[in-house]
Amino acid sequence: MAATGEKPETRVAAAHDTRARNETLTRREPGIAVAEPGMLANRGRMPSRTLPALPGWRAKRRLATLERPRTLEFPVTTVTPFEALGGAEGVRRLVDRFYDLVASAPEAEALRRVHGPSLDSAREKLALYLTGWTGGPAVYVQRYGHPMLRARHLPFAIGTRERDEWLWCMERALEGHGAPDEVRAFLMAKLRPLADHMRNRPEDGVP
Numbered sequence: 001m002a003a004t005g006e007k008p009e010t011r012v013a014a015a016h017d018t019r020a021r022n023e024t025l026t027r028r029e030p031g032i033a034v035a036e037p038g039m040l041a042n043r044g045r046m047p048s049r050t051l052p053a054l055p056g057w058r059a060k061r062r063l064a065t066l067e068r069p070r071t072l073e074f075p076v077t078t079v080t081p082f083e084a085l086g087g088a089e090g091v092r093r094l095v096d097r098f099y100d101l102v103a104s105a106p107e108a109e110a111l112r113r114v115h116g117p118s119l120d121s122a123r124e125k126l127a128l129y130l131t132g133w134t135g136g137p138a139v140y141v142q143r144y145g146h147p148m149l150r151a152r153h154l155p156f157a158i159g160t161r162e163r164d165e166w167l168w169c170m171e172r173a174l175e176g177h178g179a180p181d182e183v184r185a186f187l188m189a190k191l192r193p194l195a196d197h198m199r200n201r202p203e204d205g206v207p
Contacts, residue, residue: 080135084183088131095127098173105172111165114156134187150197159201166195 085091099119102108115122128140129147140147170191174184199206 081183081187082131082134082136085134085177085179088136090177090179091130091134091136092127094173094177095123095130097176098126098169099123101169101172105169108165108169110161111169114158114162149194150200153198154200157201158198159203160199160206163195163199166198167192170195 082091085094099122102112102115103119125140125144128143132138132140167188171184171188174187177184
């Protein structure tokens with residue numbers, strides 16, 4: 001081996017430092033992988049570290065995601081769902097059709113009972129909420145603050161029947177609205193877990 005002029009103890013110390021850095025950058029623990037900015041930037045990729053798994057973290061993350069006052073991330077970049085529905089007027093037409101079904105359809109009997117004598121307040125609030133949720137102005141947040149959907153629905157007994165009737169009415173309303181098929185499919189895919197999140201009545205055999 002050719003002499004390098006470097007002392008053996010110096011090479012050993014440098015190798016030890018390199019191993020220590022690599023162990024730090026590649027450590028893993030059970031939990032959720034998250035990006036850690038700044039590490040291994042010279043390699044052109046973002047490394048990851050893990051957070052310890054905590055009891056109930058999945059439920060908390062799901063709750064935070066569903067309750068977050070943000071607009072939908074629509075896969076079609078040219079228009080938002082708000083625009084595809086026809087703007088504020090189109091959202092209002094959708095909500096009016098939805099609540100017309102709630103008021104009259106036998107398939108929505110249980111859902112109608114949950115609302116009480118008048119649908120006027122619910123009709124107005126849903127129109128405001130969907131306006132912002134689909135990518136329009138955040139009018140609901142401006143007027144009422146954070147949606148806190150589950151908390152606002154807790155006074156009403158909502159089970160699987162009420163959830164299914166709500167989804168049935170919304171799907172029928174979207175079908176009669178005239179929005180493109182891909183927009184209707186996208187919105188229903190987002191609304192199903194949101195509607196399920198509103199369930200607050202214990203039921204045998206239902207998680």
